[in-house]
Amino acid sequence: MALSKELSIGQVAARTGIAVSALRYYESEGLLQANRNAGGQRRYARVALRRISFIIAAQKFGFSIARIRELLKDLPENRTPNEADWGKIALDFRAELDAKIASLEKLRDNLEGCIGCGCLSMKKCAIYNKDDAVAARGPGPQLL
Secondary structure (H helix, E strand, O other), rough: OOOEEEEEHHHHHHHOOOOHHHHHHHHHHOOOOOOEEOOOOEEEEEEHHHHHHHHHHHHHHOOOHHHHHHHHHHOOOOOOOOOOHHHHHHHHHHHHHHHHHHHHHHHHHHOOOOOOOOOOOOOOOOOHHHOOOOOOHHHOOOOO
């Protein structure tokens, strides 16, 4: 039995474990492209399964929808991405993940002495902001 060229939104949801509403959202965000049949129903090319898997993995790594869209923008919609396409994305991912890992390690190492303290008054505390000196940098925890 030959595989159909396109999948319904329900078939894609079943194959990927993603809710139909999430697939519609991904489409509205420009991450996926669906064709419409004569009845107006969405039909996805089989390559959408690979793109969705990538989207899921990227989200699990903490990448935003906007960043995922940026990474996928140059990939073709109507063919399976080739090794060079994925290689470029992997390099971008690796650099960003390495930076996140380094940031998390620094945070872990600097907070070791004051986790649970709550006072933020220790002179060696990495996030102590004497006299609100870093307020000009903007809102939020600037020293983290």
